[in-house]
Each structure stands twice: as C-alpha cells, then as structure tokens.
Amino acid sequence: MSTIVLPRTLEIGHDSIKRLPNVLQGLKSKKPLIVTDNMMVKLGYLNNLQTILSQAGIESDVYSDTVPEPTAASIQAGIEKVRSADFDSVIALGGGSPIDSAKAIAVIGKLGGVINEYRFPRQVEEQGLPIIAIPTTAGTGSECTRVTIITDEKTDEKLMCMGTGFMPTAAIVDYNLTLSVPARTTADTGIDAMTHAIEAYVSRKANLYSDSQALCAMKLIGPNLRKVYHDGNDKVAREAMMLGSTLAGIAFSNASVALVHGMSRPIGAFFHVPHGLSNAMLLPAVTRFSLESAKQRYAVCARTLTFAQETDSDDVACEKLINTLVELNRELSVPTPAEFGIDKQQFFSVVETMAKQAEASGSPNNNPRIPTIEEMVAIYTQLWN
Incomplete structure (x- = not known):
C-alpha cells in the first residue's frame, strides 16, 4: 500500500x-x-x-x-x-x-x-x-x-x-x-534530477506509481542532459529536462531517495559543495556498490536513460550504466573533491562523522544494498582514489 x-x-x-x-x-x-x-x-x-x-x-x-x-x-x-x-x-x-x-x-x-x-x-x-x-x-x-x-x-x-x-x-x-541557467548549474541540477529518478526506481520503498514517474523522468533526462549542457538555448531539450526534473521529484517524494543522497548531504554540509555536484561525485561509486542487489532494476535504468540498447543483457546494460555515468561526469566537467578544492586531510578527518550522519538520515536504509558505516567510509575514500 x-x-x-x-x-x-x-x-x-x-x-x-x-x-x-x-x-x-x-x-x-x-x-x-x-x-x-x-x-x-x-x-x-x-x-x-x-x-x-x-x-x-x-x-x-x-x-x-x-x-x-x-x-x-x-x-x-x-x-x-x-x-x-x-x-x-x-x-x-x-x-x-x-x-x-x-x-x-x-x-x-x-x-x-x-x-x-x-x-x-x-x-x-x-x-x-x-x-x-x-x-x-x-x-x-x-x-x-x-x-x-x-x-x-x-x-x-x-x-x-x-x-x-x-x-x-x-x-x-x-x-x-x-534558459539563462549557466552550464555548470545546468549540469549539477540535471545530474541531481537523474539521481532522483534512478534512486526512486531502485529504492526499497519503490511502488507502481513512483516507478511510472521515475521511468518517464529517465526517458526525458537521459537523451537531453548533454544537450542542455552544451546548448542552453535548446528549448526542446530544456522543456524535456524541466518536466523530467518534476517527474523525478514526484517519484522520489513518493518512494524516497537512497544511498547517494544519504552520503551526499554531509559533503554539502561540511564542504559547501552544491547538492547536485556532490550527488554527481558519488553516483558512479554508489551505483557500482549497489548493482548486484538490484541488477534487473539498474539494467532497466540503463536502457530507459538510453545508455544501453534494449537488446542488451542485464549484465551488459549495467556495465554500460557505470561506464556512462563515469563518462558523463567527465563530459560535464564534474570535479573530484580534490579538484573542487576540498582539503584531503580535512576530508579524511570527518569521513566517519559523515558516514554516521548519512546513516542517521535514514536514506541508506532505502538502498538496494544497505551499507555499514565502514562501507560508506570506503565509498567516501574511493572519491579520492
């Protein structure tokens, strides 16, 4: 229900x-x-x-x-x-x-x-x-x-x-x-919307209604995210992204976000990284961590986002999803924490606190694979390596 x-x-x-x-x-x-x-x-x-x-x-x-x-x-x-x-x-x-x-x-x-x-x-x-x-x-x-x-x-x-x-x-x-939103903000907010749709679809609280909204959102966002980044005046792509963002919001509001958001919020709070950007930093690593626990659902995400072919097997679609998320960060100039200007020593001094705050938010419990504090620390550590 x-x-x-x-x-x-x-x-x-x-x-x-x-x-x-x-x-x-x-x-x-x-x-x-x-x-x-x-x-x-x-x-x-x-x-x-x-x-x-x-x-x-x-x-x-x-x-x-x-x-x-x-x-x-x-x-x-x-x-x-x-x-x-x-x-x-x-x-x-x-x-x-x-x-x-x-x-x-x-x-x-x-x-x-x-x-x-x-x-x-x-x-x-x-x-x-x-x-x-x-x-x-x-x-x-x-x-x-x-x-x-x-x-x-x-x-x-x-x-x-x-x-x-x-x-x-x-x-x-x-x-x-x-139409006047600069490329950097367009990328950060667009990846945020894509993350909402993916997390809503793989969330343990997903339901038939939220699934329908998440899939529609991915269909609109996947083919248009690069377009609006490279050409902010592409009105057709802008309209698709705007509606996709709203549908993704409806999806996660009715299914909950998961581990990416749980781990993203502390990065924003400690280091003032814009929310969409911290999501983008985490999305490939968290997806890789979660994949085996919801392979079929992640494969559907890959196909719906047009990152994989309809005829690809689940294994191939999931591999393409990870690779495309990494490539997308490169193409949309998503910085690493170091490139953003975060001090490494300061980052590592609070990783355990960030993992505990992530856990306290409740979002990681909606993830297909529920992480331990140690596993979240390991994911944060990956962002540097």
Missing part, C-alpha cells in the same frame, strides 16, 4: 508563469510573500514576477536573502518577516535552495518553533501557509516534494524535514525560466 502526495495544482509549459494570479485567486490569497535569492533579483526574474502580480492587482512583498544550501540562520529573518505581517501565502522563486527555504519559512512562520524540532523522523502533517513553488532550474524537483533540507550550522549537519506540511500547494513549471 502506498500513500501518494502531490501539489494540488501543477501549471506546466511555456509561459505558465503568467498563470500565477489565477493560482493565487484559487487559493484566495491576496497578500503573498515572495521568497527568493539575490540572483533572481539581479536577473530580473523577481521584477517580472511582481509585474505579473501587480497587473492582476495583487500586492506582494519580498524576502530575497536566502542562500545556497540554506541554514537555520539564513531562514530566520524570513520566518520573522512572515510573522511580522498577515501574509496568506508564500511564493518560492528560484532553484532548490530558495524553494527549500520557502518551505521552512511557510511552515515555521505559521506553526512556530525552530527547524531542529521539525527534523526527521518527525512527520510534519500540520499545514503551514500555502506554498506556490516556481523552479528556475531543472534539478531538485523540490516544487513537488514533501521534503526540505536545512543545515544546522552549529553542528554542520543537514537536517532532513519531511511531511505533507512541506508539499507545495501549487507548482508552476515553466522551462523558459531555465
């Missing part, structure tokens, strides 16, 4: 951002707070959004101080802003970090408390302010997940918070908003 949770409304496609006033009217929202970051301000996305709202007679206010890999401190001013006036909804504009920030702000702003009180294993079913998520990257799928990740900067630990309270009420998925 599976419980499926989705946004109430999904507006998808070219210029769907213009539907925002209709979405707010449907929610009877007259005073939204826009949560975004300074890059969205600089690029003119915020101005465009506020113009659409003011033309429909809707006043809005802004909190634009969210940061990449949001922290308990970075969301606090947003929480205080929500509480200072009678806002009746939160619009999240940006990549995964502004959307994750907005989720926490909408929930804590209404329900009170601090982020540590909302961490997994608590399931947050109480409803905060309605969230309208507008992603500007094809990657995190946060617009349709019941998860937010906020770092506790006192302990350098990424807190995973889950429950229907964090599911956006509506999402606007307009691929036009991704």
Whole structure:
C-alpha cells in the first residue's frame, strides 16, 4: 500500500508563469510573500514576477536573502518577516535552495518553533501557509516534494524535514525560466534530477506509481542532459529536462531517495559543495556498490536513460550504466573533491562523522544494498582514489 502526495495544482509549459494570479485567486490569497535569492533579483526574474502580480492587482512583498544550501540562520529573518505581517501565502522563486527555504519559512512562520524540532523522523502533517513553488532550474524537483533540507550550522549537519506540511500547494513549471541557467548549474541540477529518478526506481520503498514517474523522468533526462549542457538555448531539450526534473521529484517524494543522497548531504554540509555536484561525485561509486542487489532494476535504468540498447543483457546494460555515468561526469566537467578544492586531510578527518550522519538520515536504509558505516567510509575514500 502506498500513500501518494502531490501539489494540488501543477501549471506546466511555456509561459505558465503568467498563470500565477489565477493560482493565487484559487487559493484566495491576496497578500503573498515572495521568497527568493539575490540572483533572481539581479536577473530580473523577481521584477517580472511582481509585474505579473501587480497587473492582476495583487500586492506582494519580498524576502530575497536566502542562500545556497540554506541554514537555520539564513531562514530566520524570513520566518520573522512572515510573522511580522498577515501574509496568506508564500511564493518560492528560484532553484532548490530558495524553494527549500520557502518551505521552512511557510511552515515555521505559521506553526512556530525552530527547524531542529521539525527534523526527521518527525512527520510534519500540520499545514503551514500555502506554498506556490516556481523552479528556475531543472534539478531538485523540490516544487513537488514533501521534503526540505536545512543545515544546522552549529553542528554542520543537514537536517532532513519531511511531511505533507512541506508539499507545495501549487507548482508552476515553466522551462523558459531555465534558459539563462549557466552550464555548470545546468549540469549539477540535471545530474541531481537523474539521481532522483534512478534512486526512486531502485529504492526499497519503490511502488507502481513512483516507478511510472521515475521511468518517464529517465526517458526525458537521459537523451537531453548533454544537450542542455552544451546548448542552453535548446528549448526542446530544456522543456524535456524541466518536466523530467518534476517527474523525478514526484517519484522520489513518493518512494524516497537512497544511498547517494544519504552520503551526499554531509559533503554539502561540511564542504559547501552544491547538492547536485556532490550527488554527481558519488553516483558512479554508489551505483557500482549497489548493482548486484538490484541488477534487473539498474539494467532497466540503463536502457530507459538510453545508455544501453534494449537488446542488451542485464549484465551488459549495467556495465554500460557505470561506464556512462563515469563518462558523463567527465563530459560535464564534474570535479573530484580534490579538484573542487576540498582539503584531503580535512576530508579524511570527518569521513566517519559523515558516514554516521548519512546513516542517521535514514536514506541508506532505502538502498538496494544497505551499507555499514565502514562501507560508506570506503565509498567516501574511493572519491579520492
């Protein structure tokens, strides 16, 4: 038995951002707070959004101080802003970090408390302010997940918070908003989306519904990830990646992520590596580690992503999957931890702590092969060799 949770409304496609006033009217929202970051301000996305709202007679206010890999401190001013006036909804504009920030702000702003009180294993079913998520990257799928990740900067630990309270009420998925995303971010977010789809499909919590979404996502992402990296103006590929990212988000939100994400979060927390990038660093090694425990499923992933032929045996398809993931990292210029600038001695001084944090997140228990702490330490070590 599976419980499926989705946004109430999904507006998808070219210029769907213009539907925002209709979405707010449907929610009877007259005073939204826009949560975004300074890059969205600089690029003119915020101005465009506020113009659409003011033309429909809707006043809005802004909190634009969210940061990449949001922290308990970075969301606090947003929480205080929500509480200072009678806002009746939160619009999240940006990549995964502004959307994750907005989720926490909408929930804590209404329900009170601090982020540590909302961490997994608590399931947050109480409803905060309605969230309208507008992603500007094809990657995190946060617009349709019941998860937010906020770092506790006192302990350098990424807190995973889950429950229907964090599911956006509506999402606007307009691929036009991704056309100006630079190649590096395009690669990192694209690999993140691909990882979501693969992990949802091989997860021990996979179900018939999540499988259908994960497979559709892989079909869209596999042939288009390289295209959008090399040509950001390829609108057909951008649209495929945007929808693929949303479907992958729906898949993992309803099946859970696994070992890649469990091990990726501590790298991000300790060394400020963007989430998609730390996923990319880990994906080949974790896939190799997990392969034998779900060979048939990984082979299906390889074929669906178009990394293997339909006629390839499971063994051949799995070999091609590993080889392509390694090649893809090379082609998309994914750095090793050393190339990213992480200090080797510092990395090895926290590998055991990272492995313990990964285990505590619960994600490794969804993996086809459940690792020990020692095995996770060995995978982290491989990243250097």
